[in-house]
Amino acid sequence: MENWGAVMVDLVDMAEEFQAMNLQEKINARAQFTACSNYECEDCGEDIPDQRRAIGGVTCCIKCQFSFEAKQKHFRR
Known part of the structure; x- marks a missing residue:
């Protein structure tokens, strides 16, 4: 039972490392959305609101x- 404290510290360290990696992955993924968004929907031709266009790379309303x-949910492989 003396090592129980060391095991808990290791678990906390692993959790912190996982959180840091997860956060970095999300930051990197967010940085990839640098493409310009369309002003009009490719499918219906309606205007795309500015709030949606702010996402980057948006092509549809x-x-x-x-x-x-x-x-797409019905055609998953």
């Missing part, structure tokens, strides 16, 4: 994107 993702 939220309605068309939702429809696309709903269809």
Whole structure:
């Protein structure tokens, strides 16, 4: 039982390392969205709101994107 404290410290260290790696992955993924967004939806031609365009690389309005993702759920491999 004397090593119990050392085991807990190791677990905490591993959890902190995992959190740091997870955060860095999310930061790196966010940096990849540097493409310009469309002003109009490629599917329906409606204007894409500025809030959605701020994401970067957006090509469809939220309605068309939702429809696309709903269809994709049925065709997973």
